[in-house]
Amino acid sequence: MSISHPVFASFGGAIEFIFTPQSSNVTGGKSVGGLSQTIELILKQLEVTVLALALALIIALPIGLYLGHRGKGELLAIGLGNAGRAIPELALIALVAALIGVGLVTVTPVLAILGIPPILTNAYVGVRQVDRAIVDAARGIGMSELEVLRKVELPLAIPTVMGGVRGATIAIVATATIAPLAGVVTLGDYIINASIYGENGRLAGAILVALLALILEFGLAALQRRLTSKGLQLKTA
Amino acid sequence: MRPQFTRLRAAVALLLALALSLGVVACGSSDDDSTSSSEEGGSAGAIVSNPKNANVNLTIGSKNFPEQEILGEIYAQALKAAGYKVKSALNLGSETVALKAVNTGQISGYPEYASTALTSFFGLEPEEVPSDATGAWEKANAEFEKEGLTAFEPTPFASANAVGTTKKFAEEEGLETISDLDGRSEKMTLYGSPECRQRIDCLAGLEKLYGLKFKSFTPVDIGLRYTVLEKGQADLSILFTTDPQLAAEKDKFVILEDDKHVFPAGNVIFVTKKSVAEKAGPDYEKTILQVQEGLDLKVMQELDARVELEKQTPKQAAAAYLKSAGYVG
Numbered sequence: 001m002s003i004s005h006p007v008f009a010s011f012g013g014a015i016e017f018i019f020t021p022q023s024s025n026v027t028g029g030k031s032v033g034g035l036s037q038t039i040e041l042i043l044k045q046l047e048v049t050v051l052a053l054a055l056a057l058i059i060a061l062p063i064g065l066y067l068g069h070r071g072k073g074e075l076l077a078i079g080l081g082n083a084g085r086a087i088p089e090l091a092l093i094a095l096v097a098a099l100i101g102v103g104l105v106t107v108t109p110v111l112a113i114l115g116i117p118p119i120l121t122n123a124y125v126g127v128r129q130v131d132r133a134i135v136d137a138a139r140g141i142g143m144s145e146l147e148v149l150r151k152v153e154l155p156l157a158i159p160t161v162m163g164g165v166r167g168a169t170i171a172i173v174a175t176a177t178i179a180p181l182a183g184v185v186t187l188g189d190y191i192i193n194a195s196i197y198g199e200n201g202r203l204a205g206a207i208l209v210a211l212l213a214l215i216l217e218f219g220l221a222a223l224q225r226r227l228t229s230k231g232l233q234l235k236t237a
Numbered sequence: 238m239r240p241q242f243t244r245l246r247a248a249v250a251l252l253l254a255l256a257l258s259l260g261v262v263a264c265g266s267s268d269d270d271s272t273s274s275s276e277e278g279g280s281a282g283a284i285v286s287n288p289k290n291a292n293v294n295l296t297i298g299s300k301n302f303p304e305q306e307i308l309g310e311i312y313a314q315a316l317k318a319a320g321y322k323v324k325s326a327l328n329l330g331s332e333t334v335a336l337k338a339v340n341t342g343q344i345s346g347y348p349e350y351a352s353t354a355l356t357s358f359f360g361l362e363p364e365e366v367p368s369d370a371t372g373a374w375e376k377a378n379a380e381f382e383k384e385g386l387t388a389f390e391p392t393p394f395a396s397a398n399a400v401g402t403t404k405k406f407a408e409e410e411g412l413e414t415i416s417d418l419d420g421r422s423e424k425m426t427l428y429g430s431p432e433c434r435q436r437i438d439c440l441a442g443l444e445k446l447y448g449l450k451f452k453s454f455t456p457v458d459i460g461l462r463y464t465v466l467e468k469g470q471a472d473l474s475i476l477f478t479t480d481p482q483l484a485a486e487k488d489k490f491v492i493l494e495d496d497k498h499v500f501p502a503g504n505v506i507f508v509t510k511k512s513v514a515e516k517a518g519p520d521y522e523k524t525i526l527q528v529q530e531g532l533d534l535k536v537m538q539e540l541d542a543r544v545e546l547e548k549q550t551p552k553q554a555a556a557a558y559l560k561s562a563g564y565v566g
Binding site: 025030032097181185189192193196 | 331333356357360362363428431432434435436437438441442445455456457458460461464465468470
């Protein structure tokens with residue numbers, strides 16, 4: 001297959017758009033896109049993602065760990081978690097924007113809502129599935145409940161907990177593309193405004209968001225390996 | 238985590254990101270309305286069904302926001318009354334998609350704003366768009382003709398972006414025209430659609446042509462353009478001249494006169510392929526021109542109000558218009 005195939009041609013245009021400013025019909029001669037605008041938008045996308053993820057972690061992680069440790073609230077942790085995945089973000093962002101206004105204060109909690117279900121559910125399941133014999137042994141040697149959670153259950157639950165965090169991150173970073181509809185100019189700007197950036201800009205936006213998701217995924221996978229205690233790590237034969 | 242799992246997750250992540258980005262694309266379609274002048278239109282007369290048209294299949298398209306859908310329905314129902322076999326496709330995402338659909342024969346034609354056609358398709362700068370409806374139509378039609386297309390004469394009403402605010406704010410600040418903002422806009426917040434920020438027929442033009450600087454520009458979803466004014470979040474908001482709220486809530490919202498013409502006129506012209514028009518016979522153009530005669534700014538605002546505020550379907554609103562204007566019995 002030659003490089004002139006339309007699909008490759010449009011990828012080429014999109015890649016060029018990321019690095020070099022392009023002319024646009026509707027901006028009165030000002031060029032759009034290019035590296036400086038792209039970096040600005042990427043940083044905004046990351047800022048929103050980090051804030052929303054942090055908020056989701058602060059809310060969901062303690063609740064999930066606590067419920068898992070106590071072995072209570074399965075309905076809450078799993079049911080609420082699953083129900084939360086069904087919330088339409090676009091409708092929610094419009095609703096919240098109409099109620100409390102726009103900007104980071106709106107976008108951050110709306111995206112955090114997207115991150116809470118996987119973190120909550122995985123934290124609960126992760127702690128819950130730790131072998132009860134080990135937990136009993138920990139209590140038997142005189143650990144306090146907090147120590148049991150911190151020194152025994154959490155380390156054993158790390159792979160599952162991190163799975164939730166990774167899922168939440170991917171969902172948040174991808175959905176942060178709707179933020180320009182509520183006053184925060186992220187990479188979604190390239191995707192939403194085809195009349196300004198053209199199809200190349202739209203594709204460039206999609207490619208960049210996908211790349212960001214991949215980079216975050218690999219970064220968190222590496223972090224997970226470091227956090228997982230040696231004894232738990234699966235060795236590739 | 239074993240490598241194959243990592244790879245699987247990465248693949249899933251990639252798909253998810255793409256799917257979500259595309260979802261946004263589908264939802265955030267562009268919405269180009271443009272400027273105003275209105276004249277009374279109106280010799281009615283019922284549409285006569287011609288049996289010769291029964292063998293002609295037409296598909297009427299439109300972009301996917303209320304005003305376009307209403308227009309699409311009006312044309313579709315009128316052509317049906319003239320005896321054609323008519324289908325409709327009233328959900329085309331943007332002008333680029335719509336034009337492609339005309340060219341590939343997926344649709345027979347669709348209503349487009351003359352200003353949008355000139356700027357989006359033919360690369361004119363907004364200040365190069367003729368401010369009178371006939372001039373803009375002739376220019377657009379000449380370009381369309383080169384590509385085997387044709388555009389019928391424009392509607393009486395024109396749609397345009399406009400700088401709007403609450404009546405209270407306008408009175409307090411003594412604002413009537415956009416030029417009145419000079420020297421004061423630095424203290425005012427402006428809200429508009431995401432694409433407004435860089436468009437020369439929107440924020441970029443207000444800055445360049447009027448020399449205005451705003452305290453801030455905040456991009457928001459088009460659906461929130463009145464909400465942000467009502468909630469007091471925005472001092473100024475980019476509205477459309479055909480907005481039903483401007484008619485229904487005259488005492489609440491006003492638009493500032495565009496005294497330097499930064500927002501080009503957008504009367505609607507029906508775009509179709511020449512070959513389609515020839516095959517369809519003279520009733521095609523005749524019917525379309527006949528039913529749009531009654532569409533002045535007031536009538537269009539009223540029709541938009543029925544759909545956007547009273548939640549009628551575009552189909553119902555179009556049928557009511559055709560009936561009350563006497564085009565169908």
